[in-house]
Amino acid sequence: MNANAVPDRSGTDVCSWWDDLSTAVLVTDGRLRLISVNSAAEVLLGLSRERVVGAQLGQSLRLDRNLTGQLQHAMTLDHPLTLRARRLQPLRAQGFLADLVVSPLHDAMLPARLLIELTAIDRQQRINQEDQLRQQQAISRAVTRGLAHEIKNPLGGLRGAAQLLACELDDSALREYTRIIIREADRLRGLVDRMLGPNNLPRLEPVNVHEVLEHVRGLVSVQLPLDLRITADYDPSIPEVLADRDMLVQAILNLVQNAMQALGDHGEIRLMSRILRQYTISGERHRLVARLRVRDNGPGVPEEIRERIFFPMVTGRASGTGLGLPIAQGLVQLNNGLIECHSRPGCTDFDVLLPLESEQ
Ligand SMILES: Nc1ncnc2c1ncn2[C@@H]1O[C@H](COP(=O)(O)OP(=O)(O)O)[C@@H](O)[C@H]1O
Ligand SMILES: [Mg+2]
Known part of the structure; x- marks a missing residue:
């Protein structure tokens, strides 16, 4: 990001696109006091610009010692910093998972400042997980279909043979065995059908x-x-x-x-x-x-x-x-x-x- 595009100390936006960015951007001074935030940051942190500008970053976002140390380090060493998949907890909004890019800003005319870009990644992660799940389910459905086919064919033969055998048997005690074979074959068929899932198209x-x-x-x-x-x-x-x-x-x-x-x-x-x-x-x-x-x-x-x-x-x-x-x-x-x-x-x-x- 071009440092010239960052709002000035009074919080007045120099460029209109500052508020059009989908990335949440915050600018702090050397003591982590907020100088400016864009609209995306207001939404993400659940705060209004008027209330937070001039206050410590820690009053909007819960900062553990580790994160504070890393931000201060970036400032004093004048070194950019990228933090991946950090869980952040705003004080007035829901917590979220974010990638942070922290860049110290240079401008001979102004005191040290820190530019913090926050990209919420929960939604992207959810989409990736859902994608993975869909692929796994497609594989599992294909395996189930193949297996069901292999089971249903011989099962039909088995059931038919048991029916023929039942016709040949006079002894009712023996016919009980064929009844068991037929009943269990039907149960297995039902199970396989249920495993295959719905095969009708929906009537919308x-x-x-x-x-x-x-x-x-x-x-x-x-x-x-x-x-x-x-x-x-x-x-x-x-x-x-x-x-x-x-x-x-x-x-x-x-x-x-x-x-x-x-x-x-x-x-x-x-x-x-x-x-x-x-x-x-x-x-x-x-x-x-x-x-x-x-x-x-x-x-x-x-x-x-x-x-x-x-x-x-x-x-x-x-x-x-x-x-x-x-x-x-x-x-x-x-x-x-x-x-x-x-x-x-x-x-x-x-x-x-x-x-x-x-x-x-
Ligand atoms: N509301 C629930 N609370 C806790 N466990 C659940 C709930 N719904 C589903 N499960 C778990 O998911 C498993 C799979 O559910 P399901 O596919 O319906 O098969 P089944 O009910 O025959 O076990 C359940 O056995 C149970 O352990
Ligand atoms: Mg169930």
Whole structure:
């Protein structure tokens, strides 16, 4: 960045593009007192320029001794500094992960100054992780399809042979064995079909997401233990989404059932809806996205399987099949959406993200 473009000491912007930068930029004096911040920095740090100019940087951003030392070092040694993936905590805004580029500024006419550029990288990291997950899921789906084919063909032969054998057997005790073979073959076929996931194309229609959430709530409320509550917290302004209603019902039902299983006899499941702005799903940026959240206050997804829960056959329960989440993910992806999970003990969120039609 050109030092001449930095605002002067009074905080007056010399160039208009200073505020058009998407990178947050701050300028401090030699004692880490803020001289100027641009608009992106105001947003990122949750502060207004008028309030912070003239105050210590540490009053806007939590500075540990390490970071303070590094900034002072850059200043005294007159040496630029790059810090990658540092977690920063503003005092009045949400914490974020950022790359920092710190450059001492030279100007014979002015005292020493430090230019700090902050690039928030949480969003980029999330996109990379999502990309990786999508690739892994595509591989896993291809393997599952191949395996399913290999299993289903001989299984059909096996079942047919058992049926023929049953016709030849007079002894009903022996026919019991063929019945077992047929029943188990059917069970395996069902399992393989479920592993393959939905094979119908979605029938897209305008869907009221709150009707879907309330429908699922109605479905599970009959089997709800006394101490398990399902509450709702909706944003009524969410418009209809273009989706297959039945697929959404099934996906959300799977998530709610998982939450119920995680909670056992007591706890709370909260169904929430919100609108997100400028959100990227599967590499595509959407202006508006509906987020349907199934939140529970249970123990959280076991850490050892947290990274893999959307893969088939990954389960943390003795009687689980590990198919609920991959099926739900498949259904939502067929509707151009995505399911994300954020989990810690006491708070687990499964978010169904669905692109909304643009507003025009
Ligand atoms: N809300 C939740 N809280 C805690 N763990 C969960 C939750 N949802 C899913 N899980 C974990 O993810 C695993 C995989 O879920 P799923 O694919 O539905 O298969 P299954 O329910 O058959 O085990 C579960 O076994 C459980 O360990
Ligand atoms: Mg399940």
